[in-house]
Amino acid sequence: MRVMPRKPAAGPASGAVIGVDIGTSSSKGVLVGAEGALLRSAVREHAPDRPGPGRFEMSADVWWRDFTELARELTAAAAERGVSVAAVGVSGMGPCVLLTDEHDTPLRPAILYGVDTRSVSQIERLDERFGTAEIIDRCGSALSTQAAGPKIAWLAEREPATYARARRLYMPSSWLVRRLTGAYVLDHHSASQCTPLYDTTALDWYAPWAAEVAPGIDLPPLRWSGEAAGEVTAQAAAQTGLPAGIPVITGTVDAWAEALSVGAQGTGDLMLMYGTTMFLIHTVPRPLTSPSLWGTVGALPGTRNLAGGMATSGAVTTWLRDLFAAGDHAELVRLAGESGVGANGLLMLPYFAGERTPLMDPDARGVVAGLTLSHTRGDLYRAALEATAFGVRHNIGVIDGAGGDIRRVVAVGGGTRGALWTQIVSDVTGLEQEVRTVSVGAAYGGALLAAGLLGEAPVDAWNPVREVVAPRPEHTRRYDELYRLYRALYADTSATVHALAAMQSR
Template identity: 80%
Template sequence: MPRNAVVGVDIGTSSSKGVLVGLDGTLIRSAVREHTPDRPGPGRFEMDASVWWDEFTALTRELTAPGDTTVVAVGVSGMGPCVLLTDEHDTPVRPAVLYGVDTRSVPQIDRLERQLGADAVVRRCGSALTTQAAGPKIAWIAEEEPEHYARARRLYMPSSWLVRRLTGAYVLDHHSASQCTPLYDTHAGDWHAPWAAEVAPGIDLPPLRWSGDAAGTVTAEAARATGLPPGIPVTTGTIDAWAEALSVGAQNIGDLMLMYGTTMFLIHTVPEPLTSPSLWGTVGALPGTRNLAGGMATSGAVTNWLRDLFADADHATLTRQAAEAGPGANGLLMLPYFSGERTPVMDPDARGVIAGLTLSHTRGDLYRAALEATAFGVRHNVEGIEAAGGDIRRVVAVGGGTQGPLWTQIVSDITGRPQELRAVTIGASYGGALLAARLVADADIDDWNPVRNTVTPRAENAARYEELYGLYRRLYPETRATVHALASLQER
């Protein structure tokens, strides 16, 4: 007799991932579809929403094809905050504008800060207006592409788009809404109608639910497209990093999740709202939770870039050579701002810097410097979280970058903090499966996904990394004017 199972699917920046999971948390199967965002100009990242649905249907059919399970619920998540605008018939008016890696909305941020008041936005919304926020991206479309905006009536993100295609429901989760600054009031827990009318006129903003709430059930039409049983419940879903945190149990007060992926993301759970000009204050994925979050614009994206440059080497080879290079990468120091930087720098015109290069440096040194740069960026964010009042009691790591021991060890050495690793670190799709399972059964994350290892800092590397971190913190302000000038040249 087929066993009952749930499906979790996450639409990420560079791939869509799906998992089939038993109601006891056992990972039965996983599948991946890789994709590449479109880059129509400097600082612009977009994606056709048809990719999201096409890959979802391919994943569910692959996961369920053997016929040895009965799927009883579906969980979804996706990168965000993204802005997909559609007309009243759910036809996209243009490709989706992606999250903070897309930096086109700087002029709209400047205008909205003058119009609404920068301090007022932080007080009401929990976060400053940055290129991460969805509101300025909507304003950019309205101002720069009025012919497209004139047709726009609805707002979607990857997770809510999947929900719409699966169930017909037009909903969004509270957490995703809280990243639509300045449209959402974190204190009222609802859209702020006056600012929504000002920033997103004509858009019928979706009703709000919590990530683990059932948005609806799979329609007959969606069942035919996906191979899923009709009538099973679908979660409302959320942004990928928050699903990642749920997948490893990092949602208790004092927890900090580190997500090792194409970008690095940090989520700290706090007992009450905290704000910072260099971080994002949000509501959590679960009712009653609050977060102070940060996100680097690149991390794994830089190592992928290096792998592509060295076409005859894969990540395993480069990681081995980086381990041989040793702490400090033989005197190389990198700023990982290859797509600008989000927190805590908040500078879309920042650029990558590699300092200390000589003719004797190897690709292993460069790869090591990239891993260390990410770790220095994590430490910079951690210090910002604590300066804002955060109290980090436990660090939990998740994501593809945790599969080998080197990267997590470097981060622990540089931050001086242990990191818990759970048995399953596949990430957001597994978190989506957990929420789906909770729609139909009791599912406790400590039973589903116990701790398997703790990475501890190595004292022998502390002095070297302390010196390098001081240089890292100096390198950005000392090169800022130069890289801003270069960023201007790149846009011509």
């Protein structure tokens, strides 16, 4: 796969590029050389606000603060190496809903993607208003807590005084573009997750539904992720340390940038993103839809995807790390490795923040079954890793049922750095996974897109395969039985956890 330039940019082809990604729990930046070498990486930790059950928000000030700090650190590193920064790539978690007034003043913190489940009643109302089948047919996806449209409707209904002042819609990547260049744009992929505002056949906003769901909002002009949105202004240069006049790409949602970073955008490819949440992106030869998945426009022109996302994955292991007061994950990973297949008879449902695909159940909750007084920290940590793997297998089964054709699996993200998690996923699914040399994720994908503005950026040359994780058949056979129990456990406990979820929201 090659990322081709859509608009040639000025600047030396030998210059370095910077990629920055705004994530759920941290922002990451990379300085990448002309041949794809990772020259420097940097991280800024942050945490979303949780103003109530099922609600996740973040201030846009956090996004800009993180970006400026990362940009200054990375441009200083470039200066130390005697290289110039020639372009900037951005990405971010999404779809998020940040509303501003006509002066670009944020009116409230942004509502985050599918981990925020506040819009259930709006989903029900919009389904009744427009028709579930009609929404899927036009927009590619059923309405769910992942979709931006119902969250806009929630703001209009629940915070009318604030909404009355709203004029523009931003996500993390488009907010950075606005602050850097003054351009008000959004990429097609991010727009395709604004269901029901975007028509995936026409590749444009669908005016009748947009006017009803998001009245008064001047929706942004649309571009493809790799197109130049504009150039760094003098004011932004003074704030960030970036050279004025260099191009900034339009950018996209983090998971799609991650897929680009490892070349997982060919037909038949499936990207698995190991992070705070687990994300799956399958590239299909033609538009496919499923009520249990998201059918989206791809990051690159002419591509289509079936995508899925779990509400938690690494978030659960981080919760366990903090609960156990462990300094880092390494010791828990070691103990989980000693626990062995099946975590000594523990089975976990990883629905600690509800579940996105394929359950589409914001009221699902985490369950740990089989606990005894003999179970250890390692057993619980192993059960969490296996729960994520079972969730991946569940999504893959639904992708296959919707007409997908998975020919290659590529793993990316922080969770690939240790061998255990990826091995468990391969054992549970029975599928091989490629792991590329650079697995820092979306920031690297943004840098690759930025390099595409300067010329061709072949992913295989930038980021070759480091290893292939193969399933172990004897483990796969043992996991088959556990997977059947996993699927039954949700059905057997759903009434109880739904009642508990209702109590939690009082």
